[in-house]
Each structure stands twice: as structure tokens, then as C-alpha cells.
Amino acid sequence: MESPGQLLELIRATDGITRSDLVDLSGLARSTVTQRVDSLIDAGFVVEAGEARSTGGRPPTLLRFNSESGVVLAADLGATRARFAVTDLDGSVLDERAMDLLIADGPDPVLATTMKVFDELLDATGMSPNDVRGVGIGVPGPIDFAAGRPSDPPIMPGWHDYPIGDRFRDRFRVPVLVDNDVNIMALGEFWLSDPRPTSMVVVKIGTGIGGGIIIDGHVHRGAKGAAGNIGHIQTDTEAVCNCGNVGCLEGVAGGAALAEEMRAAGYDVENARGVVDLVLSGNPDAVVAVRKAGTRVGGMLAGVINLLNPEVIVINGDIARAGQPLLAGIRETIYHRSTALTTNDLQVRVSDLGDTAGVVGAAVMVIDSILDPAVVDADIESRVGAVA
Amino acid sequence: MESPGQLLELIRATDGITRSDLVDLSGLARSTVTQRVDSLIDAGFVVEAGEARSTGGRPPTLLRFNSESGVVLAADLGATRARFAVTDLDGSVLDERAMDLLIADGPDPVLATTMKVFDELLDATGMSPNDVRGVGIGVPGPIDFAAGRPSDPPIMPGWHDYPIGDRFRDRFRVPVLVDNDVNIMALGEFWLSDPRPTSMVVVKIGTGIGGGIIIDGHVHRGAKGAAGNIGHIQTDTEAVCNCGNVGCLEGVAGGAALAEEMRAAGYDVENARGVVDLVLSGNPDAVVAVRKAGTRVGGMLAGVINLLNPEVIVINGDIARAGQPLLAGIRETIYHRSTALTTNDLQVRVSDLGDTAGVVGAAVMVIDSILDPAVVDADIESRVGAVA
Missing domain, CATH: 3.30.420.40 (ATPase, nucleotide binding domain)
Structure with missing residues (x-):
């Protein structure tokens, strides 16, 4: 009974899977799997990539998550240092930068630097702002996660209630998520x-x-x-x-x-x-x-x-x-x-992993959000009309 | 994109909901909601019950979860006391019994007593063994939850690795879940x-x-x-x-x-x-x-x-x-x-809630399991064939 988004979750969990295996795993009818996989391919989430070993007859095609259909920008802003990365939609780091950066300087200079480094990273990897699917940011203090704003952070003067995501959302028109540095580190450790x-x-x-x-x-x-x-x-x-x-x-x-x-x-x-x-x-x-x-x-x-x-x-x-x-x-x-x-x-x-855990976790936080089955389903419905 | 089982979850969370509200909540097409609700009604999970207030024209019909389509048997076996209940599929207690019962007497006498009290409770509420949809049991020790067996429980001599669910499964042919007494108490407190x-x-x-x-x-x-x-x-x-x-x-x-x-x-x-x-x-x-x-x-x-x-x-x-x-x-x-x-x-x-929390939690543990969307979907598919 899996929806397209849920089928995508199954596909993402593999290195490549055949339609037959998806039928077995999902319990869906073959015709339903075929139709939903087509919608995932049309929307760019899935690609046909290579062939599985044949058990007789024509070898079946492998389906893979299309992790190269966009990139995520990630920043792990520490008390005195920052790390930035651009990743693919599997959370694999395409390029990264680390530098000294004082969070106590306040939101304006710190986020201006962040935007500048994001642009450099896009340049360096040959990506354009249109390739960005989401932005994930970690900061060293408590965060109201739903609002994406720091909440009385003790070592971040000037950041209380600051709408960190706004300038990135305005620039890239994509989801921007903000969490504290330890949560994104934990997510990175988990993911890897x-x-x-x-x-x-x-x-x-x-x-x-x-x-x-x-x-x-x-x-x-x-x-x-x-x-x-x-x-x-x-x-x-x-x-x-x-x-x-x-x-x-x-x-x-x-x-x-x-x-x-x-x-x-x-x-x-x-x-x-x-x-x-x-x-x-x-x-x-x-x-x-x-x-x-x-x-x-x-x-x-x-x-x-x-x-x-x-x-x-x-x-x-x-x-x-x-x-x-x-x-x-x-x-x-x-x-x-x-x-x-x-x-x-x-x-x-x-x-x-050391410091890498943080930026990878910031990226994965965003990837989990934009590839959430309900979000993927809504995206597909908006492209192809209601999929029953 | 919600499946029938997921629609049932939405319906269970309300005291009664119209098909229109389900369309709004789920984002599904009206025709899809109509079809999936029909399958839930055919399978006995949902009933039409009363009418919502009209906003002009014919008043729309309210859909309700059919909590009376079966019962759950629940036992909270403590160190020296036990409480037993029969509940509906909302976890509402239809009848209950409490008594002194020593867990240290071992599985045979304790579970024989449990079965006897379950039969009395079915009699007292006018239910038959065929009405039983599941059995939930709590015990005062660590449990291997997947296997339903105690794992070196310190105050339960003779219970280590004992397959507590077997005799109830043989008798009622339904899922039997076993957990420790504090987990079911927590679930009961949560539910109520x-x-x-x-x-x-x-x-x-x-x-x-x-x-x-x-x-x-x-x-x-x-x-x-x-x-x-x-x-x-x-x-x-x-x-x-x-x-x-x-x-x-x-x-x-x-x-x-x-x-x-x-x-x-x-x-x-x-x-x-x-x-x-x-x-x-x-x-x-x-x-x-x-x-x-x-x-x-x-x-x-x-x-x-x-x-x-x-x-x-x-x-x-x-x-x-x-x-x-x-x-x-x-x-x-x-x-x-x-x-x-x-x-x-x-x-x-x-x-x-006192002791009631335990038996209600034992029942809710079972209800959550048998009404899991994937389980409901499989049930419906087996009745009406593949629902795309």
C-alpha cells in the first residue's frame, strides 16, 4: 500500500533494486509499482541504473535513488570555528571549507560570511543556485526548531529569536532548517x-x-x-x-x-x-x-x-x-x-568523523525533510495530478 | 496519499469526521477517499454514525471508528497482585477483576488463572472467544519484546524464556503481546x-x-x-x-x-x-x-x-x-x-489512574499493533484484492 514517497524510501535504503523486489517488499501489485516508479522517474527522484544479475531471460533493470538531482548547503557554526559543505542528496560531501569564525560577532557578519562561502562552494563544484534543494545550519545553542530561531542562547549574543533561515530562503527559495550543533552532529554520526x-x-x-x-x-x-x-x-x-x-x-x-x-x-x-x-x-x-x-x-x-x-x-x-x-x-x-x-x-x-559529523548531519536533516514521503507524494501529485 | 489504514488512523483520532474533512486532512482526491472509506466500512473498521451539522443542504454523514467490532483481553501481572480486563478497541474497560496472585508461583498456575479469569470476563460481558481481537499481558520483569519471553527476570522464578503468549494464541488465534509492567503502565497513562x-x-x-x-x-x-x-x-x-x-x-x-x-x-x-x-x-x-x-x-x-x-x-x-x-x-x-x-x-x-493504567496500557499495546496502518491495509487487501 506504499505511496510513491514510501517506495522512494525503500529505494533509498538500497544501492539499487529491481521492480520485482519492490513488489515483494511493498506487497503492492506489479502494475501499481510500475505506475508509481514511473512517476518517481518522471519527477527526477529515481533513475534506471544498470542491470541486476539475471536469473534467466532479459536481466532486470536496477532502480536507484537519483542523489545527483540537486545539492544541499550545510553549515556547522561553532563558538569559534565554522565548517561549510555542499553535499549531494545522499549527504556525500562534494566540497567543504573550515575557518575561524566567532559566533559572538552576531548574526549579520556570521551569516554574510556563510552566504559568501556557500557561493564559493557552489562555484567550486560547478553548481548554480538553482541546483540547491535545501539549506541546513547548526549553531551552538538552544533552538526553537519549528521557528528556526535561537532561544536565549548563552554564548551567542545578538542571536536570540533571530530568523536565521530568512536570508537563505529568500536567496534560494528552498527549505532552510536550523538546529543546535550537537543534534546535527548526532544525526551525522548516525547517518555515517x-x-x-x-x-x-x-x-x-x-x-x-x-x-x-x-x-x-x-x-x-x-x-x-x-x-x-x-x-x-x-x-x-x-x-x-x-x-x-x-x-x-x-x-x-x-x-x-x-x-x-x-x-x-x-x-x-x-x-x-x-x-x-x-x-x-x-x-x-x-x-x-x-x-x-x-x-x-x-x-x-x-x-x-x-x-x-x-x-x-x-x-x-x-x-x-x-x-x-x-x-x-x-x-x-x-x-x-x-x-x-x-x-x-x-x-x-x-x-x-570529527568535525565532518556536524556538516553531514546538517545536510541529512534537510534531506530527511525534503524526501519525507508525504512531501515527495505532494510534489508528485502537483506534477501529475492525483495519483490514486 | 494516505492508505486506508492511514485514513483509519485519522478517523480514530476524532470523535466522528465527515468525508469532506478527510479529503481536506489527507490531501487525497474525493473519489479516492470515498473508495477507501468504503473498504474500511466493508471490513468493519468504520461505521457511519449520525450526521454533522449542515452548512446548507443535506447534512453530511459522520464516520466513526467502530470500537465495538471486537474486544481485547488484558492482564497486568504484578509481583503479588494481578488485574485483568476486557476492553473495546478504544481501550475502554468493559469489565475488570483484581486479585492476589503470586508471580513467583511460576507460569503454569499463574497463566491458568489468567485464562480462567479471561473466560469469566468474556462471560460477564456477553462476549465469545470469537470476539477477541488480541491479548496483552504485562509482567514485573525484563522482556524480550519481539519473542514475548521474560529475560532473566529477578523476581519471577521459572519464567525465564517462557513463551507466555503461546496458550492464548492457541486458544484465541489472535496476536498476543507481552511487555513489562512499567511499559504498559506508561502506555496506559499516555492513552488516558x-x-x-x-x-x-x-x-x-x-x-x-x-x-x-x-x-x-x-x-x-x-x-x-x-x-x-x-x-x-x-x-x-x-x-x-x-x-x-x-x-x-x-x-x-x-x-x-x-x-x-x-x-x-x-x-x-x-x-x-x-x-x-x-x-x-x-x-x-x-x-x-x-x-x-x-x-x-x-x-x-x-x-x-x-x-x-x-x-x-x-x-x-x-x-x-x-x-x-x-x-x-x-x-x-x-x-x-x-x-x-x-x-x-x-x-x-x-x-x-492507579492500577487501571496497567491493564489499559496492555490493551492499548495490542490495539496499536492490530490497527497499525500496514496491518489494516494488508487485511483490506486480502478482503477486496489489491487497492491501488
Whole structure:
């Protein structure tokens, strides 16, 4: 009973599929599949690409999602750095740029730079503004997702309630989606996992600590878009956090807290990256500090695991580059504190994607939206009239 | 582009809807809606019931979900008590029974009793076994949901890997679903909420402490069906838990722990219900103990709220009957520890459903499964041939 949009979902999940396999998978009549596939081909969503191995007679044609029928522009705007990419409709990066960019400079200069880099990326890949199917943007603060506006973001002065999408929507006439940096990172980690897990928690340990939750392929944003705020879960310490509370995880295990700890021990360290450089150079004080931070993060994660029983946990962010000492501390506490049933097959790993996860996730957020079956169905209906 | 099953979902969400409103809601052509509604009426899922107010001309006919076209049998098997119900296909209880029943007696006697009570309930409501469309059962332990079998349940000797559904499936030839007691309680609380929230966490504080998570109308079970295991999240205490770990929430705030605390203070209290009786009689020691337990539960919930940002939190279970002192302790800690954005519109309440939530949830679990759009579509296709 699948609609054209739902058939497209089936096709996207494969590297190429025959009409016969679609009949089997969908339970639809062959004539119905033929008609709906034709409408998907006419609309440019699907192409015939090569032939499947024959089981006798003429080899059947393979259908593939036409991921080259447009591009998506993606930006991951961090506190001090930004990464931009142009991707195809599979979320594959065609070209990207990274640069220092201060979010605290405010919306006008930051978004003007973003538009400029988007134009460069289109030029560099031989694409025109007409090829753009959507724009996805991540920012380091809480977002009212439906409105696409930051909501009292603590480290983004001037951005509160700013309509980030407007100038891109005016320019490209396409959907523009905005989410916070950790949610898009989580979506990118999910998308590039093989196989993709049914549930996943991504922890970003940079200056602060944030979390992204993927359930059944979707970001869980919560009632106010504030889900994943794991940096302010309480630990059993007395450290005062910049949020005004005492004992927040971020106040003892975030990159800023670790840098301060190293400075107190006499090291000349500016930020999270400085801490990681010390760890990678083998400095024992830094290794101990990061491992201890790992046990704190692990204590928080033990609770998350008991609550959500995720299939995969991924650690990303600057501090994640510290690698083993961090992971060892995290695992030690998780295995001590979570139930056996939840940890037996649990994967806990440091990301091998780094910053790429963010821009890919920003693109995938847009792709999921514009290829939503209901959106595809509406598009096809508007082209060919009602498809019963 | 909605299929018949998806149209049925739209109809179920209303108290009665016209074909015109379905055309508007679905975006389908009027002729398609007419055809699909006819197939739903032919299959018995939908009935014409009354007339909408006319806006001129002949008043249009209202379509309603035919919730009386069958019944569901539901059982909530607790550690020492059980509740059974027969419901219609809206989850409305037609009749119910509660009794003492020890889960530790093992599957044979407990399930024989369950079958006997199911037969009594069918008799009492004038239904026959042929009217049964599905069976839903909750048990107080971890469940492999796909298989419908308990998985090393700590307080259910003899139940490990037992195929609970088999005898009901053999008898009634219908789907039988089994889940743990807190998940069905959460689903029942969700179903009977008005309006139904997009996300909800239900905490059951009985002898132990468990949680059920509802996201987008579905129970979140996690990778191994072990989600919601909040009783073993760590608190900052040194109490040894029966799981072998130290500092578990359940070991300081569960009903068994509270009863022990009251006994140590010289009170003759057997269990959670005894503690609540003391609270309700105004005993200050019991009030203080329950309020303190509330702050412990609130501390755990503050983390859950930061992580998931749910719309509603409901407290149920024997200890929930203590009411205000418990809720005050919970709220005090939540508002202290969670971010303002997550708590501004958060509802935290004690259930007014009590034990009914479990059996209703067990029934709704089954109803959601048998009325899943894909299942309805397959049913209709098998009756009337391929519906394009």
C-alpha cells in the first residue's frame, strides 16, 4: 500500500533494486509499482541504473535513488570555528571549507560570511543556485526548531529569536532548517554509521558538554527542543558551574574545566585543544585529568544507559581526540554502574568523523525533510495530478 | 496519499469526521477517499454514525471508528497482585477483576488463572472467544519484546524464556503481546491523558522503582528492551542495593527500602503499602521519609529531564498514593536541578489512574499493533484484492 514517497524510501535504503523486489517488499501489485516508479522517474527522484544479475531471460533493470538531482548547503557554526559543505542528496560531501569564525560577532557578519562561502562552494563544484534543494545550519545553542530561531542562547549574543533561515530562503527559495550543533552532529554520526543503529547517544565534549539522541532514525528534541542537555546533569562534586548550579558535569569534565585544572597545575594551556595536545604528547598529569573526566562522563552515561538502553554511544568534540585515556575512564564507569543487559552488546566509541559529523548531519536533516514521503507524494501529485 | 489504514488512523483520532474533512486532512482526491472509506466500512473498521451539522443542504454523514467490532483481553501481572480486563478497541474497560496472585508461583498456575479469569470476563460481558481481537499481558520483569519471553527476570522464578503468549494464541488465534509492567503502565497513562503529550516519562514507585518512556506515542524499549531501568541509577548514598551495586535509587527510595527504614525506626510496617498507610494517617516520621525519598527520585528525574526534556512526568505505584509529601520532594529537586527551559511548562503529577493504567496500557499495546496502518491495509487487501 506504499505511496510513491514510501517506495522512494525503500529505494533509498538500497544501492539499487529491481521492480520485482519492490513488489515483494511493498506487497503492492506489479502494475501499481510500475505506475508509481514511473512517476518517481518522471519527477527526477529515481533513475534506471544498470542491470541486476539475471536469473534467466532479459536481466532486470536496477532502480536507484537519483542523489545527483540537486545539492544541499550545510553549515556547522561553532563558538569559534565554522565548517561549510555542499553535499549531494545522499549527504556525500562534494566540497567543504573550515575557518575561524566567532559566533559572538552576531548574526549579520556570521551569516554574510556563510552566504559568501556557500557561493564559493557552489562555484567550486560547478553548481548554480538553482541546483540547491535545501539549506541546513547548526549553531551552538538552544533552538526553537519549528521557528528556526535561537532561544536565549548563552554564548551567542545578538542571536536570540533571530530568523536565521530568512536570508537563505529568500536567496534560494528552498527549505532552510536550523538546529543546535550537537543534534546535527548526532544525526551525522548516525547517518555515517554502518549499520545504522536503532538508537544512539552522541556526546560532544568540547569547551562544554552536550548530547544528541537518535531514536528510530530521528533526533529526539524534546518538548522545548532542550533534550540532550547532559552537561548540566549533576555529579557528586562541589564545583560551581557557569550555569549557577553546583556539581554540573560540564563544570568538572568539560574542556574549559580541564584547561583550568591544567593551568592550576602550572601548565600553559588555553583551551580544550591545549589539554588534548598535552595528552597526545604523553604528559601524565593531562592523561590523569582526562581519564578522571572520562569516569565523570561515564557516571552520567551509566544513568543514560539505564534509562534509554541505546545501541551505540559515540564521543566526539575536541576532548574526544584525547582517545584512549578518555574512553578508558568512560568505559570503566559504565561497566561498573550499568546493568549487564544494557552493556552486553553496547558499542562505546570515539568518533572517527570529527568535525565532518556536524556538516553531514546538517545536510541529512534537510534531506530527511525534503524526501519525507508525504512531501515527495505532494510534489508528485502537483506534477501529475492525483495519483490514486 | 494516505492508505486506508492511514485514513483509519485519522478517523480514530476524532470523535466522528465527515468525508469532506478527510479529503481536506489527507490531501487525497474525493473519489479516492470515498473508495477507501468504503473498504474500511466493508471490513468493519468504520461505521457511519449520525450526521454533522449542515452548512446548507443535506447534512453530511459522520464516520466513526467502530470500537465495538471486537474486544481485547488484558492482564497486568504484578509481583503479588494481578488485574485483568476486557476492553473495546478504544481501550475502554468493559469489565475488570483484581486479585492476589503470586508471580513467583511460576507460569503454569499463574497463566491458568489468567485464562480462567479471561473466560469469566468474556462471560460477564456477553462476549465469545470469537470476539477477541488480541491479548496483552504485562509482567514485573525484563522482556524480550519481539519473542514475548521474560529475560532473566529477578523476581519471577521459572519464567525465564517462557513463551507466555503461546496458550492464548492457541486458544484465541489472535496476536498476543507481552511487555513489562512499567511499559504498559506508561502506555496506559499516555492513552488516558487529555491531551496526549508528545513525550512522557512514567515512574512506578512500588517495592522497587521502574520507568516507562513514551516518545511520539510509542514505548521506547531500547536495544535490549531494558530501557526505563531508573531504579538502578546512582544516587550519592552508600546504601547497598539488591542488585549488588552501591547507591542505587531503588535502594534508598523504593517501597522496600522505605519499609525497612520505618521498621528501623520502630514501626510495624510490612511493605510499601504499610508506609503509605502511615503517611496517610499523618505520621511525621513517615511523611519525612517519603518526602526525602521524593528528593532522591527528583534528583534522578532532574537528569532525565535534562536529557529528554519530556512534556509530562507521571508518578504511579503504591508509594505514589502518599501524594503531596512525595510530590513536594520530587518537585523541589527538579526545579532546583533542571534548566528553566525544560521545567517552565513541565507537568509533574501523581497518577489518578492507579492500577487501571496497567491493564489499559496492555490493551492499548495490542490495539496499536492490530490497527497499525500496514496491518489494516494488508487485511483490506486480502478482503477486496489489491487497492491501488
